[in-house]
Amino acid sequence: MADLELSTRVPGVADGGVWLTCIECGETFPPFEDVIYTCEGCGGLLEVRYDRYPTFEDFAEGGAATSGTVSRTVGGECRGVWRYAAALPFEEGVSLPEGDTPLHEVPRLEDEVGVRNLRVKHEGMNPTGSFKDRGMTVGVRVAE
Numbered sequence: 001m002a003d004l005e006l007s008t009r010v011p012g013v014a015d016g017g018v019w020l021t022c023i024e025c026g027e028t029f030p031p032f033e034d035v036i037y038t039c040e041g042c043g044g045l046l047e048v049r050y051d052r053y054p055t056f057e058d059f060a061e062g063g064a065a066t067s068g069t070v071s072r073t074v075g076g077e078c079r080g081v082w083r084y085a086a087a088l089p090f091e092e093g094v095s096l097p098e099g100d101t102p103l104h105e106v107p108r109l110e111d112e113v114g115v116r117n118l119r120v121k122h123e124g125m126n127p128t129g130s131f132k133d134r135g136m137t138v139g140v141r142v143a144e
Contacts, residue, residue: 094144105118
């Protein structure tokens with residue numbers, strides 16, 4: 001397996017400090033040219049890499065796109081998928097709004113399976129009723 005620690009070496013295929021790296025052989029690929037999931041050479045899975053990881057300060061300074069396309073704000077803080085925008089290579093996002101779906105207590109299920117404090121995430125509250133909305137909001141932004 002390739003050494004996947006943060007590196008100061010940014011490959012020529014990087015776009016905005018972002019690139020894809022094969023977790024098996026270390027081969028690098030451009031992030032936005034084609035939709036690829038596996039290495040063309042060895043078939044290993046690809047991991048998104050950044051020239052720098054976001055810090056807690058990046059998230060504290062808004063944490064998400066501030067253009068009004070963010071799904072929701074509560075008390076000035078971004079909610080939903082775009083609260084993680086500091087980790088994405090975009091200035092702003094596209095939103096319906098998606099994400100930030102509720103967790104529900106399920107006491108009968110807790111009793112049945114013998115687990116305390118069990119919660120169930122209700123992804124049906126997303127705009128299309130699917131968990132896929134979370135990933136597609138970023139996918140639509142990349143496709144723009």
